Amino acid sequence: MLDLLKGPAIAAEEFFTLTGRALRNIFRSPHYSADIIIQMDTIGVGSFLVIVLVGFFAGVVMALQMAHALRSYGQVSKTGTLVAITLARELGPVLSALMMAGRNATGIASELGSMKVTEQIDAMRALGTDPVQKLVTPRVVATGVMLPMLTVIADFVGLFGGWLVAILFLGLTSVQYWNTAWRALDWKDDVLQGLLKPLVFGLTLSLIGCFYGLRTTGGTQGVGRATTQAMVASAVFILILDVMITKVFVGQGGG
Amino acid sequence: MKSSESPILRFEKVSVAFDGVPALIDVSFAAYASDTRVILGAAGSGKTVLLKTALGLARPDSGQVFIFEKRIDNLKERDLIDIRSQVGMLFQESALFDSLTIEENVAYPLENQRAIHCPPEQIRPRVVETLEFVELGGTLEKFPSELSGGMRRRAAIARAVVTGPRLVLYDSPTAGLDPITAHTIIELLIKHRDVAHTTTLVVTHRYQDGNLVANFRYNSEQGRLEPARNGNGRGARTIFMVLREGRLVFEGDQEQLESSTDEYVSKFVKRRE
Numbered sequence: 001m002l003d004l005l006k007g008p009a010i011a012a013e014e015f016f017t018l019t020g021r022a023l024r025n026i027f028r029s030p031h032y033s034a035d036i037i038i039q040m041d042t043i044g045v046g047s048f049l050v051i052v053l054v055g056f057f058a059g060v061v062m063a064l065q066m067a068h069a070l071r072s073y074g075q076v077s078k079t080g081t082l083v084a085i086t087l088a089r090e091l092g093p094v095l096s097a098l099m100m101a102g103r104n105a106t107g108i109a110s111e112l113g114s115m116k117v118t119e120q121i122d123a124m125r126a127l128g129t130d131p132v133q134k135l136v137t138p139r140v141v142a143t144g145v146m147l148p149m150l151t152v153i154a155d156f157v158g159l160f161g162g163w164l165v166a167i168l169f170l171g172l173t174s175v176q177y178w179n180t181a182w183r184a185l186d187w188k189d190d191v192l193q194g195l196l197k198p199l200v201f202g203l204t205l206s207l208i209g210c211f212y213g214l215r216t217t218g219g220t221q222g223v224g225r226a227t228t229q230a231m232v233a234s235a236v237f238i239l240i241l242d243v244m245i246t247k248v249f250v251g252q253g254g255g
Numbered sequence: 256m257k258s259s260e261s262p263i264l265r266f267e268k269v270s271v272a273f274d275g276v277p278a279l280i281d282v283s284f285a286a287y288a289s290d291t292r293v294i295l296g297a298a299g300s301g302k303t304v305l306l307k308t309a310l311g312l313a314r315p316d317s318g319q320v321f322i323f324e325k326r327i328d329n330l331k332e333r334d335l336i337d338i339r340s341q342v343g344m345l346f347q348e349s350a351l352f353d354s355l356t357i358e359e360n361v362a363y364p365l366e367n368q369r370a371i372h373c374p375p376e377q378i379r380p381r382v383v384e385t386l387e388f389v390e391l392g393g394t395l396e397k398f399p400s401e402l403s404g405g406m407r408r409r410a411a412i413a414r415a416v417v418t419g420p421r422l423v424l425y426d427s428p429t430a431g432l433d434p435i436t437a438h439t440i441i442e443l444l445i446k447h448r449d450v451a452h453t454t455t456l457v458v459t460h461r462y463q464d465g466n467l468v469a470n471f472r473y474n475s476e477q478g479r480l481e482p483a484r485n486g487n488g489r490g491a492r493t494i495f496m497v498l499r500e501g502r503l504v505f506e507g508d509q510e511q512l513e514s515s516t517d518e519y520v521s522k523f524v525k526r527r528e
Contacts, residue, residue: 122312123350128336128368
């Protein structure tokens with residue numbers, strides 16, 4: 001039994017050590033600002049289209065589903081309220097993070113994994129660079145900054161998708177929809193939750209991608225394995241952390 | 256033997272294991288200034304691990320490693336960076352950064368090794384000079400993927416030696432190369448050793464590489480290799496080491512190696528072409 005737990009315990013220790021080093025390096029020199037900008041471009045700008053698509057279709061589907069449910073109570077006019085709350089609190093952060101996990105946690109794991117198996121990580125150490133400082137910290141910072149921004153974009157595009165449904169299929173006016181949507185959002189609770197979640201998810205999925213990439217062994221097959229593990233672990237931890245953060249906010253009396 | 260001199264690299268009963276599997280077992284040796292060490296052994300015998308341990312890239316489970324008389328096996332990663340600036344290493348598959356050009360690759364240690372203190376205006380001239388030394392002067396703007404295997408190996412040598420290290424570690428410099436290119440790479444290795452007077456460790460599974468390294472010297476006046484024997488000795492020595500399953504089973508000069516009756520050790524000698 002203890003032997004079974006040994007592997008995961010060592011992996012957890014290594015993950016938290018990497019996390020500590022990556023976050024500590026934010027405040028230590030040398031700072032690789034150019035790498036952070038490049039990663040922001042790759043991770044953030046590169047994910048823009050997919051995030052817009054996810055946000056739009058999430059908003060459309062939510063408007064259709066919520067209107068169907070609200071019709072039973074004669075409350076179709078409240079569609080904007082439900083679309084706004086579900087997007088800001090849950091669907092925006094979680095769907096954006098899952099797409100980011102699929103696109104970037106895997107990308108990071110495969111890139112760093114390839115570098116590991118071709119000894120580029122060792123070469124980096126041999127040539128006077130800390131790979132955590134040079135490779136991990138820029139990716140973590142870039143993802144932590146860009147995912148909240150992308151989530152805000154996804155939320156607004158989702159609201160736009162819901163508005164299209166509202167005026168085209170539900171017979172609502174634009175004023176009705178946007179008024180209810182805007183009033184539904186509580187800045188202290190919804191906006192904080194809607195920004196905290198993507199920040200935590202972004203840090204987590206980038207660290208998971210880096211972690212699996214840097215511990216890759218076994219050649220190209222190992223790179224494939226690391227990529228898959230990064231995707232699965234990121235998705236699972238995003239969902240677990242979502243429950244935990246939601247519980248904290250709901251437990252505090254939030255809506 | 257050279258007891259009054261401080262060794263450049265010293266292993267004392269070094270053992271390294273990965274996930275409980277031993278890779279090096281009780282390895283002890285000392286390499287002195289301008290020495291060349293040729294490390295032979297079968298695949299998986301611990302040759303690469305030995306080089307990585309010498310550079311602090313792999314941590315010993317027991318024993319001590321000294322570079323320039325400074326113990327490194329207990330140093331933190333950040334403290335190792337300055338030590339590593341005095342050591343060059345050629346990795347087995349070159350390990351060039353594939354997202355950087357050849358110029359950026361070779362400039363990398365000059366830009367990133369704190370202890371080097373290379374002024375920015377001197378970086379490019381040094382890179383150009385080193386690339387010309389390895390006869391790759393026209394490849395500055397190319398990416399590693401645009402070069403042949405032999406050229407990549409030469410670019411990686413340039414990156415390893417651009418900082419003027421006192422100790423250079425070559426991990427299988429001829430692996431995967433055709434015989435002519437392999438010969439060129441060993442020529443280059445000898446040329447650098449004799450021009451820069453470095454201590455050199457060469458891991459290889461080809462005896463002919465060791466034979467060349469042991470018996471030839473670079474004549475800088477004529478710009479070519481010449482036999483080092485018959486009065487042309489280079490004033491330094493080549494020691495052969497043979498590893499077997501992580502243990503150092505032989506250490507001695509070429510004559511001792513060739514006269515060894517050990518079945519495993521003689522396997523490497525018999526492959527001479």
